[in-house]
Amino acid sequence: MQTSTRQGGVTAPTARGGRIRGHRVLFHITAVLVTLIFLAPIFWVVMASFRPAAVSLQPPLPPWPSDGVGVTFDNYSRLGDYGASVLHYTANSAFVAVGTALLTIVVSLLAGYGFSRYRFPFRSVVFVLILATIMIPFQSILTPLFLLLAKMGLQNTLTGLVFIYATLQLPFSVFMMKNAFDSVPKEIEEAARIDGMKGVRMLARVMMPLVTPGIVTVGLFAFLNAWNEFLAALVLLTDQSKFTLPVLMTAVRYGRYGSVDWGAVQAGVTIMMIPCLILFLILQRSYIRGLTAGAVK
The missing domain is CATH 1.20.5 (Single alpha-helices involved in coiled-coils or other helix-helix interfaces)
Known part of the structure; x- marks a missing residue:
């Protein structure tokens, strides 16, 4: 007892x-x-974002000032009237972010599976070299990337921006996918081979469902980084109709006589936050599982 x-x-x-x-x-x-x-x-x-620009920097706590302050959509109206409309620039950002995520997923999936399951000469050296590129500052290679895109005819195009973003995202993504495949027991592949699975069918029908959290993590990272990236879009895009939302924010920031239109800026930031918040809330469980893939066997 x-x-x-x-x-x-x-x-x-x-x-x-x-x-x-x-x-x-x-x-x-x-x-x-x-x-x-x-x-x-x-x-x-x-x-x-729903207050007049003149008082948009004041703390949004009740009671609000009574000098014409209330709920207003003027900030969104000014933002929508700029250039080709905010919907056009949102579509540009969506194209770049989704294209970057898809390209990153495809390349990192194949590379991660190859590094995890296949043996070839200098495999470890190549993998370390890929990871070492993370230590190279992006600003230091911006000029060579600009010249390379110009030679390929992709300068000032959203497609070229997708290739740049995907290239910058690949070292981390390959590392994540290799860890995800390493966490899958090899006995599963051996059982699938007995049933006649091999090659691309093995990867698509057996392995991909098991590493879905890793795929979600890689895609989410690529989407968020491409959606919010500013410097490369500012340098590589010269046509105003091809601007992404971060570049648009700098273009609409200044009002008359150099004053900052904080109301329009807050409206733009709100629009930029919505897709990121929705996407993260929907995929947060898979995202957390993908980050821990390979940590414990």
Whole structure:
């Protein structure tokens, strides 16, 4: 029979249970505070996008000033009237981000499977060289990339921007997919080979469903990086009709006499956040599983 000893009139299990409950309460309070700290800037930006530009920098806390301030869509109207309309630039960003994600997934899937399952000369050296490219600053190779795209006839095109973004994303993506394939037991492939599976069929019908979290992680990283990237789009795109949303934000930032149109900027940032938040909330479970793929066998 299990008994409990009394310590100061309180049994030891009861004291331990109280400490555990206290730790849980402290943990939840801390989690709520951290969540509010991270959500506060997002709340500020969204609320400011529906206020006049003159007061958009003021804290969006009730009661709002009474000098004509309320819910207004003027910021979105000014943003939509710029250039070829905000929907056009959103479509440009969507094309670049989706194209980058698809190209990155296809190439990293094949490369990760090859590095994980096949043996060839200098395999480890090639893999290390691919990872070493992560240490090269993107700004240092921007000029060679510009000249290379010009030689290929892809300068000032969204397709060329897709190739650039996918190339920059591949080292991390190949590393992620190799880890994902390494976490799959080889016995599964051996059983599939007995059933007649091999080559591309093996990869498509057996391995891909098992590494879906890794694919989601790679695609999500590629999409978010391409959606928010600014420098390459600013340098490589010279035609205003081909601007992406980050470049558009700098173009609409300045109002009359060099003043900053903060209302239009907040509206643009809100529009840019929506696809990223929706995509992450939908895929967050697979994303977390993909990040831990290969960590434990």
